Amino acid sequence: MAQVPLVVGLGVRNSIVSALLGKGSEKFNYLHRFLGRSIFVASTLHVAPYLHKYAIDDDFVAQLGKPVISTGCFGYIALILISLSSIPVIRRKAFQFFQISHWIGMVILLVSLSVHVPICLPFTLSSLSLYFLDLLLRLLFKTQNAFLGTPAVLLPLSDGLTTLLEIPSLTTGWRAGQHVYVRVFHPGMGLGKMWESHPFTIASAGAEGEGDGEPLRVFVKSVKRGWTERLFGFASDGEVGTGEDRMRFGGAKGGRRCRVLVEGPYGGTGNILFSSFSSVLLVSGGSGITFSLAQALSLQSKALLGLVRARSIDLVWIFQSEASLQAFMPYLLPLLNNASSNKTASSFKALKINLHIYITRPSSQFAYDPSLSTTLLPAHDHLYIHTGRPNLSDLVNAKVEEAAMEAKRLNGRGVNPCGLGIGACGPQGLVRSLRNVVGGLKGERMGEVGGVEVVTEAFGV
Incomplete structure (x- = not known):
C-alpha cells in the first residue's frame, strides 16, 4: 500500500x-x-x-x-x-x-x-x-474569483456544434498551449451539470511585453448527451451582442452573459519553446485548432518584439465540414492580416504565416476559388484550401526541406540552425501518424536542420 x-x-x-x-x-x-x-x-x-x-x-x-x-x-x-x-x-x-x-x-x-x-x-x-x-x-x-466567479460571454458559433467562451477581464497569465478547467455555475445548466468542470485549451494569446493581450478564449465542441451539448443549448437560448458582434463571433444568433469558475492554467509545452526554432510546423485536427491557433498568435506577438527565430510558420488544419470553416474563419484571418501589416508595424522582421486548410468531407456545393475574394474567404497569398486528407509525410518532408534551406542560409552567415519545431493537436490517430512520420526521418537530414522536436496533444482521457 x-x-x-x-x-x-x-x-x-x-x-x-x-x-x-x-x-x-x-x-x-x-x-x-x-x-x-x-x-x-x-x-x-x-x-x-x-x-x-x-x-x-x-x-x-x-x-x-x-x-x-x-x-x-x-x-x-x-x-x-x-x-x-x-x-x-x-x-x-x-x-x-x-x-x-x-x-x-x-x-x-x-x-x-x-x-x-x-x-x-x-x-x-x-x-x-x-x-x-x-x-x-x-x-x-489557480481559481479566478473562486467565490464569485468571473464574468464571461457564451456564444454559439454558426457550425451548430461549437460554443465560444470568452472572458474579457483575463488578458494575461497563461502561455500558449496551456489549458484551463471551466465550470459554468448557473441554474440554466441544470442541477447536475452546473457542478461539473471540464478542461479546454486556451485559444488566445496572452499579453506579450507591454502590449494588450487578447481575452482568454476557449472553444467548446458539443458532444451529444453531455455537458458540452447542454452548454451549447444554454448559450443558444440567450441573446447577447449586436449584429456586428455576432458576425465577429461566427454569425450565429444567441449568446449569454454569466459567471464562470476558471481554474488554471495547467500544462503547456514544458521546456520546448517554438519561438526558439528556425522553422515551425503546426498540425491540427478538428477542435485541436485551439492549440495551434494560440501558438501562432503567440509567435506573431513575439515576432514584433524580435523574440522569434523563424521567418515563417505553417499552420495545417484538418476538419470534416466547411461549416467549421465558416465558424472559425473570423479567428484565423487575423493571422494572415497581421502577418501582412507587421512589415510596417515593427522594426523587427515580419513573421509570415502560411495557413493550409483541408476539408475531408466537403458538401457537393462547396467550391473555393482563390481568385475570388469574399468576406469569409478573402483572396490571400498565404491561404491554401484543399479538399481531402493531407499526406502528412509530404507536409513534414516539405517543411524539412524548407528548414534545410534556412539552415544553409544561417550557416552562410556563421550562425548554427536551431531546428524544426512541430506541434500537433487532434485525434490520437493523427498524432500517432505524425509521430511515425517524424520517426522515419533520416538522422543525417535531421542533423542538417539542427534537429526536429515534436510536441503533441491528443484527444481522449
Whole structure:
C-alpha cells in the first residue's frame, strides 16, 4: 500500500512532479494508471489465497465478522470499483461516472486500509495530505474569483456544434498551449451539470511585453448527451451582442452573459519553446485548432518584439465540414492580416504565416476559388484550401526541406540552425501518424536542420 501516495501524487493537478519538470500532470497520467493497476494486481494476489482458504473451510461468513477481514473486503471492493470505472471505453463514454467512482472508491479504500492494517495509517494520511494540498492550491492560486466567479460571454458559433467562451477581464497569465478547467455555475445548466468542470485549451494569446493581450478564449465542441451539448443549448437560448458582434463571433444568433469558475492554467509545452526554432510546423485536427491557433498568435506577438527565430510558420488544419470553416474563419484571418501589416508595424522582421486548410468531407456545393475574394474567404497569398486528407509525410518532408534551406542560409552567415519545431493537436490517430512520420526521418537530414522536436496533444482521457 506504500504505492497509494504515489498514485495520488501523480493524479492531482498540482503534483510535485509537474512542478519539478514544468509539465502538466496529464503528461504523467500513464504512470498514475500503471501504478493504480499494479496496486489492483498486487491486492488480488493478496486476497485470492484467503478467499480460497475460506471457501474450502466454508467459514467465509464467520470470517466477515472480524474487522480485519470485513475492512479488507470493503477495501478490495473499492479497488474493483476504481479499476472497472477506469477501463478506457467506460472512462470515455461516462467520464462523470468515472470521476465519481474514483472519489467514492478512494474514500472507502483509505478508510478501510486504516482499520484493516494500522501500519497503513501513515500512507493513508500522506495520500490525504497530498489531495487536500492540491485542493488548497487550486482554491487559493489557480481559481479566478473562486467565490464569485468571473464574468464571461457564451456564444454559439454558426457550425451548430461549437460554443465560444470568452472572458474579457483575463488578458494575461497563461502561455500558449496551456489549458484551463471551466465550470459554468448557473441554474440554466441544470442541477447536475452546473457542478461539473471540464478542461479546454486556451485559444488566445496572452499579453506579450507591454502590449494588450487578447481575452482568454476557449472553444467548446458539443458532444451529444453531455455537458458540452447542454452548454451549447444554454448559450443558444440567450441573446447577447449586436449584429456586428455576432458576425465577429461566427454569425450565429444567441449568446449569454454569466459567471464562470476558471481554474488554471495547467500544462503547456514544458521546456520546448517554438519561438526558439528556425522553422515551425503546426498540425491540427478538428477542435485541436485551439492549440495551434494560440501558438501562432503567440509567435506573431513575439515576432514584433524580435523574440522569434523563424521567418515563417505553417499552420495545417484538418476538419470534416466547411461549416467549421465558416465558424472559425473570423479567428484565423487575423493571422494572415497581421502577418501582412507587421512589415510596417515593427522594426523587427515580419513573421509570415502560411495557413493550409483541408476539408475531408466537403458538401457537393462547396467550391473555393482563390481568385475570388469574399468576406469569409478573402483572396490571400498565404491561404491554401484543399479538399481531402493531407499526406502528412509530404507536409513534414516539405517543411524539412524548407528548414534545410534556412539552415544553409544561417550557416552562410556563421550562425548554427536551431531546428524544426512541430506541434500537433487532434485525434490520437493523427498524432500517432505524425509521430511515425517524424520517426522515419533520416538522422543525417535531421542533423542538417539542427534537429526536429515534436510536441503533441491528443484527444481522449
